[in-house]
Amino acid sequence: MASFLLRHNRNLFACSLFGNKEHFRLYFQFRFQSLGAAANMVHSYSSSSGSIRNDFTDLTCPHSWYPKAREKHRRVILHVGPTNSGKTYHALKQLESSASGIYCGPLRLLAWEIAKRLNKVQVPCDLITGQEREEVDGANHKAVTVEMADVSADYQCAVIDEIQMIGCTTRGYSFTRALLGIAADELHLCGDPAAVPLIQEILKITGDEVEVQFYERLSPLIPLNVPLGSFSNIRNGDCIVAFSRKEIYSLKKRIEKEGNHLCSVVYGSLPPETRTRQFKVLLGLQASMFNDASSEFDVLVASDAIGMGLNLNISRIIFSSTKKFDGFEVRDLTVPEIKQIAGRAGRYGSNFPEGQVTCLDEDDLPLLHSSLNSPSPILERAGLLPTFDLMYMYSRLHPRYGFYQILVKCICLFVFPLSIASEKKIVTASYNEVAKHCIPLNFIFKSLNLKILRCLNILYYYIPKLHYSPFIFKYCRHIFLTMRNYLKIISLLIVINY
Ligand SMILES: Nc1ncnc2c1ncn2[C@@H]1O[C@H](COP(=O)(O)OP(=O)(O)OP(=O)(O)O)[C@@H](O)[C@H]1O
Incomplete structure (x- = not known):
């Protein structure tokens, strides 16, 4: 139709x-x-x-669109805290030990990472994204991008990662659909504390049982007081975040020329084969190509998509700018956007015990510092389609x-x-x-x-x-x-x- x-x-x-x-x-x-x-x-x-x-x-009653989920009395556990605090880790532990389950993430890379992780610990897991479907024999688990969440199946456990994206003006509706529609006995939601009141409000209507678990950051994140200055100051494990493909490639060129490093590149619309090749190295055993001693790629230039929960070996995040074009206008990055992106540095268990964050341009430092010191604004609305x-x-x-x-x-x-x-x-x-x-x-x-x-x-x-x-x-x-x-x-x- x-x-x-x-x-x-x-x-x-x-x-x-x-x-x-x-x-x-x-x-x-x-x-x-x-x-x-x-x-x-x-x-x-x-x-x-x-x-x-x-x-x-x-x-006006979107919860009634999902009868299968409404037949269940779901136990919903909200794992909330700053970035790199182990929220997803704890939710995944539950997923791993369940007889059947689904992981829903905002990025294909994340779904890819989780499928790989589950399969590695002998929990057969299918990978389903908008671009690929990799089925594993005997799998009762699925790792999917949130748009692909199946609301007609019955699961023992489900995880929705980065649940604060429910307020996103472009993709929020998919998170609302997963939140209301996944029929699981246990539903784990991981994300920013700013989403808690809205989620609680929504789940009052569904009658699910809700509990909130708070987490603390596992390793320090230090905002630097000085900008990068020159590209000759780039070092191993740096990740420069840019907001357009053109800028990403121009930065890669400059870093390789002036900084004497080889860069790998990740952005959303990278051709699928290139992306898969890069992801395999980037996500393989948590040793990204730019930190792997055997690899000559030691710097990453990425789009802001990496902010959506990725675990990479990054020691320092460098914002190429604190402004981005959002399809309508050039605007300042929001507090949650800055926190999510900065939170990729110094991931727990990575090669770097602490993370640092700075900007290319000194003028961007005040916004970076103030954002990292502010709580994210409480979410008031969820997307709906x-x-x-x-x-x-x-x-x-x-x-x-x-x-x-x-x-x-x-x-x-x-x-x-x-x-x-x-x-x-x-x-x-x-x-x-x-x-x-x-x-x-x-x-x-x-x-x-x-x-x-x-x-x-x-x-x-x-x-x-x-x-x-x-x-x-x-x-x-x-x-x-x-x-x-x-x-x-x-x-x-x-x-x-x-
Ligand atoms: N208890 C733990 N033991 C071993 N590794 C852990 C533990 N907790 C977290 N980690 C590791 O720390 C890293 C960050 O954890 P996780 O991805 O769960 O954080 P998060 O709070 O969900 O982060 P974000 O909000 O940025 O997505 C991951 O690589 C994870 O495997």
Whole structure:
């Protein structure tokens, strides 16, 4: 059903740019009628045989979307503390000793690391990410990227790592889905203490039993008072963190030329084979290629993705900048982002008993220091994305709505991150209110779709500016505003199709 829509994305886009509003609305309505065949599939949800009867069409009760998890009385253990405090280690110990289980992490590298670790201790574990599926004979355990979490299976134990990402504007919905939907007797959540009140609030609704365990950092992390200065000061075990591929390669070139070191490079969209090769060395036995005595690679240049819980042999993190382009604008890194990235230095059990952190540029040091000394702001909202099936159920409750109206309604829920405490607000939020909160819709990790979304985001961002331009004729304004609304819808379609 979803791929059916995808095939028409190009037409939809062209239509949104050049067609009139009525045409576009009718187009959506027509498409929606032709989706009637999906009804049978949706029925299997509404006729669940368990004792609990849920209203799947109630989009304000996302916990009811996951009947299998609701049939369980889950014991939820929140492992919280600073980076490198052993939260994941303790959760994984439980996973290891369980008869069946799933690990959900934010990164393919992490899933890779955990699968490797479990298989090594004779716990057969499958690896499932958006890009690969490696099945192991007799495996009752899975290590997956959070988007791949299976909410239809039954597990004895589950771990969701970096749970603070539930508040992430782009991927938070996957963490919410895993949190609400994984049917496990024991659910371990690892992350920042800033997520505790929100998680507790969410789990009050599910009726799960919650306990919180606090941890302390296992090895010191020292913020330096001096910047790197020159590239000749680069030393073994350094990791420079940059925020674009172009910058990563330019830094690699400079370090290799001026610093006399060989650099390995890691960033999100590295070609899969290169990445796999690098990961194998980077993650192999915790001896990364840049610290392995037998390897000539002794420095790492990485994107900020390494902040999502990776264990590497890094002695010093050097921020190339404390600003990044987030798809909309160049902004300062947030406190949690700085802490997560800095926390990669001096990992417990690595070759470096203490970690250091600094910046390339002296002007960035104040933000680095203040961020490392501040608590992360308490999370208030979790991401939420209704599934296509739910939208379909919703449409059946409102038979007079066309697909266009259904999408508009669901976009409201989708771009307005869920605050369980203020659920009602979501329902009552007007379209204009929602538009204010409309955020980059980068839910897509396949490069092609990501590129399309980036273009849409940029258009979305600039259309209001054009709208206020004195050079735009009055009649064009309407077209621009209409385009803007359709861009949101197209973004949603891409997401659904993903
Ligand atoms: N009790 C322990 N014995 C041996 N190694 C440990 C122990 N606790 C933690 N470690 C090791 O210390 C490193 C950091 O631990 P872990 O990844 O669990 O920290 P974390 O708090 O989850 O970090 P982050 O929040 O940065 O992801 C890992 O390599 C882990 O294997």
